[in-house]
Amino acid sequence: MTGSDTFFEEALSLLGPRGITRDPDLVAPSLTDWRGRYTGRAIALASPATTAEVAALVKLCDAHDVPIVPQGGNSGMSGGATPDESGTAVVLSLRRMNAIREIDVEGRRATCEAGVVLQTLHEAADAKGLRFPLTLGGKGSATVGGLISTNAGGCQVLRHGSMRALVLGLEAVLPDGQVFSMLTPLKKDNRGFDLKQLLIGSEGTMGVVTAATLKLLPAVADRVVIWAGVPTLGEARKLMLFCEEAMGDALEGFEVLPQACLDAVLDHLPDSRSPLEGRHGWHVLIEVVADSSAADTLRERCENMMASAFENELVEDAVMSASEAQAEAFWLLRESISPAERERGPAMQHDISVPVEKMPEFVETTAPMIEAKWPGTEAVAFGHLGDGNVHYHVIAPNAEDALGWQTGPGKEISRYVHDLVTEWGGSISAEHGIGQMKRDELARLGDPVALSMLRAVKQALDPKGILNPGKLI
Known part of the structure; x- marks a missing residue:
């Protein structure tokens, strides 16, 4: 029996047949990133169901010197969740750990496991009159653990920040199998380093995120989406500053795309049309939201803002969404840029x-x-x-x-x-992480002192280098 066979048999006794498999048909989808750029091999695909099972598996991997490649929704953009071609690693999928443990309405926070899909979290929060203020095009497949591990951004960073700003507490399994558990959030806590921040954005190289406590906000009672045309990107920035001053925290999104991108999207999407009649150097998508306390006046404030923008010659043309369906149609144009580009x-x-x-x-x-x-x-x-x-x-x-x-x-x-x-x-x-795609470029261009600090932390937490080797650093 080979070393990998021995490891597999011991892992099978720990996790059972649902928890680990060598079936090529089941393992294959986890060996290639969603862009199709990277394909590797693995000893097996592990799918533990609890934090205790993750800890037991990591301890076993540590004992056998088996590398671990943590994986969430496998929707990353930099090859950070794909094993290498050596075939010595186990892919550790967190997708079975998909429980939302609690939604605390009064505390406005959710505690959920790493495998919870972002869209599922959105729906669960909405059912309680709350929302999780981070969204992106892959919300139907991206998981909480992956979003934390890559410090994901999205379209609402302007107001709410990236994932790093939304994580209140964290649970993770360290490279030696110990469980780091700091899920209870405290507004003030000066007991040394904020250790959870070492794990957020570390791309699974410092620990395996198993659960998190996340910040929630009151649900949006109304929103207005505006599509505007401007001649240059510099004029778009002037418009953004104007909107920030006019709407304050109500301004939640400000996206830009050139006419060439819109043309590609219109060719790609059947029955789509440009929101504006003419052509413009740049197009701007503006989202303004309000909770129940300010919903009644939101549209009027948006109309006043855009009237002033026209008076100040900040826009060439603009249209305001008249319904939720039209607002979604505007966003669909923005979210279709990447698939439209792939056709080119x-x-x-x-x-x-x-x-x-x-x-x-x-x-x-x-x-x-x-x-x-x-x-x-x-x-x-x-x-x-x-x-x-x-x-x-x-x-x-x-x-x-x-x-x-x-x-x-x-x-x-x-x-x-x-x-x-x-x-x-x-x-x-x-916002996409380093993964394996930009690892060498980070080494070439990164600040030497910062890189030295990253490597020192990695060495301290993972001296054997078994967690996600070949990624980030």
């Missing part, structure tokens, strides 16, 4: 941030530089202008060999984009 062909996709005030200048300066350096390419940016994060994509010039272009000129383009972002004081990963 290969592209190098970059999830970047620079200081908020510099984003318009960055895009307007660097896009022509890239297009001139690689003739035939098209550099487009779209996303969350309010938090200085855009998805900066460089589309191939009719490349017939997609893989050849991505591993050749495409790789050179990404290095160039990352160099530019670093020169502008930004980050090569704003």
Whole structure:
């Protein structure tokens, strides 16, 4: 019997046949990331049902020196939940741990396990008259544990912050099998480091998140979504500052996309049409919300805001949603950018941030530089202008060999984009994580002192390096 056979038999006795399998048909979906860029191999797929089972499995892996690749909804963007090709790791899926343990209406918080799907959490909070203020396109598959491990962002960061700001308490299994349990939230707690922050955004390299206590807010009683046209990204930022001053915390989302992105979406979506009659250099999607105390005046305040925006020549044209269905239709256009782009062909996709005030200048300066350096390419940016994060994509010039272009000129383009972002004081990963896709680029461009600190923490918590090896650092 081989070492992997011995490990599997011991794991089977711990977890039972529902908790671990070698069945190729069951294991295969966990071996490739959802983008199809990375495929690995694994000893087995483990699916524990409780924190105690996770702890027991991790202790067993520690004893046998078996690497562990934690996995949530397998919807990550950087290959962070995919095993390598060695076949020595076990994939640890948290999807069976999908209980919402409690929704505390008075405390406005939810305690749920790592495998809870984001959309399920939204629905459970809504049933109690509350909401979890983070959403993204993959809400139907992304899990709480994955969102925490990657410090996910989304479309509401402008007002509510990323996942890091919404986690009140955390439970996780450490690399030696100990359970770190700090689910009870305290507004003030000065007992040393905020240890949960070491795990948030660590991409499963420091511990396996098993549960969390999350911040909830009163449910939205009304919302207005506005679609506006502006000539430049710089004018879009001026409009955003104007809206922030006019609406304060009621401004929840501010997304931007160029005309080229909208054109691609309209070609992609059957029966869709542009919200505005004319063409504009940039389009802006603005979401303004109110709870029950301010819902009655929300639409009037939005009308006044946009009237003032026209008077101040901040917009060329705009339309305000007349119904929830129209609001959803506006958001569908925004959320369809990525699938529409895939139809156009290969592209190098970059999830970047620079200081908020510099984003318009960055895009307007660097896009022509890239297009001139690689003739035939098209550099487009779209996303969350309010938090200085855009998805900066460089589309191939009719490349017939997609893989050849991505591993050749495409790789050179990404290095160039990352160099530019670093020169502008930004980050090569704003919300998608590092994973294996950007690990080498982080090592090349990251601050040496910061990288040294990351490695020191990793070594202290995981001296054998069994948790998600080959990712992040």
